[in-house]
Amino acid sequence: MTNRRTFLSQAAASLGLLYVTGITPELFAQAHEHAKAAPRNLDGQPFRFFTPQQAADYEAFAGQVFPTDDTPGAKEANVVRFVDFALSEIEPQNKENFANALKALGEQAKRTNPEAKSFAALASAQQIEAMKALEKTDEFGTLRFYTIVGFLGDPADGGNKDQIGWKLIGFKDDFYYAPPFGYYDEQLMKEQKEKA
């Protein structure tokens, strides 16, 4: 962690936050170091919660919420493995709720196409049709919420791999910022400087 601490110290110093005596860069760095955990790598981990069919259905669902198009999607962010980990380790009390939601998805798939063996087996356009039919239900809400968590959550929990989700929306978790934060306060700062 020496490198990380050195980096944080430099970051703090360069941001000019150390104008008050008594606060060393080390103190500043230590305050943040513990708050940021390393990313969790779930690549290749066997599933503990999902059956192979559930994993396939959910992967198809998550891929429709965050499709892989001109930017990476749920697949690249490791959303399915995140949910498997989260329901096994963080929220085991929600396993049943999630399994029921997947069941509802499977049943809707059969209503959309009576010949379909599963949601994953539907053609993409039919998956979208099935999801639209479910959109207002709690089951859909559950599946969508976990997909968002897997795409945009803290990489420490194994989703949002390589910060794919954060990069898409423009979020950083840098622990330090200094003004200006955005365009409009930067413009105001410039105007005030010119006046002075």
Place this chain on the structure above:
Amino acid sequence: MSAASPQRKYKLADQVDFLIIGCGASGSVLARELSRNGFSVVALEQGPWLDRKQFSHDEYRVAAQSLLTNNPQKQPTTFRKTPNDKAKKQSAFVYGRMVGGGTVHFTANFWRFHEIDFIEAGKKGTIAGTGFADWPITYTDLEPYYTKAEWDLGVSGQAGVSPFDPPRSKPYPLPPMPVKSSGVIFEQAARKLGYHPFPAPMAVISQSYQGRLPCAHCGFCAGFGCEMGAKSSPLPTMVPQAVATGRCEIRPHSYVRKIELDSKGRAVGAVYFDENGKQSLQHAKAVIVSCNGAETPRLLLMSKSNQFPSGLANSSGLVGKYLMFNTFTITGGLFEHQLNEYKSIEVTRILQDFYELDAQKVGFYGGGGMDARFVWTPIQFAAFGISPHLPQWGSEYKKALQKYFTRTMYLTGHGTSLPLETNSITLDETVKDEWGLPAICVTYKDHPDDLANQRFLVARSMEILETAKALDRWSFPVEEQNYGFHLLGTCRMGNDPKSSVINAEHRSHDVPNLFLCDGSSLVTSGRGQPTETIQALAFRASDRITALAKKGEI
């Protein structure tokens, strides 16, 4: 236990001067003040005593595991709109469940109530069908304690710039936090419309203060503990200062189930479950309940006895009644350039031009404050914060998130809640918590004036966003609330024992050595942001209780 150990320890049989139940916004202030005044104090807290080194930015884990708040799995609640409805099991409120309480995870808005909040019913007349009433104290009584709260905790702000600011004896101890893009946009548009925006008073230190590190603008205030200790909750202030007196013991993981009385009707202590489920009785000369507006009335109702068959200190029948949540409106706007509102504190500019509306003109009782803010961490924003008129999944949703996350800001209205007797905290004997105690049933339905007030605030917010030339504007619907963020009014203060639970000294009308001090003490709701008032009341109560104790009148 926390880094603040070692601390003074008391035995269960020690009859300490004060037993404080609940070590949050108010309880920790009372613990510090009373121990500094020379009294022996034990403060029982149902939650853990966390160190700032245990806080993280993991928004999923903090929420899913209720790391800072009440746990709906262990502490279920039920909800109904009116007493005639059947209550359904449902998460009905959130509160801080840890040493430091809700102020550990709050947004840190630190507004004083205004003079009108204490005397509005007398000035404007009561409202039929409501319990709208005046306080037994005025703003002038509380002013020195607002000042004390601001200086002892550490508040950043700028006094004297709002024409609506109530009189104050001292400026803020710290300069305001740097303005964000939302604050700039809001301020410029509001001024065009003739309003008076000003720097938000925030319980976050903008510079080093009393040995604490200043804010690093990380952006994780609302919903999170501050790993810098820059948020001015009692956790880095009141709590270690209380322990440092050598007269105060903070006892976490202590879940109180009953206040015990002697045959004369005086409190002798409280029975609580420790971390291992073992029950103990801590003895004390006096008991102060500072749980919050939900758990304080629950504890009194659970403490019923032959002497108090309808609940302790409940001769008025008002314990648990007049619950007020405040109201909230959320109106969003999209702008051309990046605002990057995820950085730094949530709020940098507010306005209070609508604080006191003229009911004759607008057609309803009410008023509110407004702020420019962004309280959405990535998951929250994608799941709930993005405009409801946009696609909610699929490629177009991804594109919307890409465009909106860094370019969106919100205007939030904070409004009045009228006290209604039917809005209440009661015990639901059909549902038990993990300790086998009856769950809380919340009965709540907003008064029509509170809804009208919200629609008014949404309309003003839309005008401001239009003036600011927002490219897209939207509002979340104004609906009756079924979930409380603020828990106020349930053991109200008053001079008449028939129409209130505690007197102006926070002493219960029925039990001379039982005091109540937290959100439950409030008579009116203010215009949101009740924390500073709750803490000012605690500073004042500490003085009043100290005076009574020194005169031998407890």
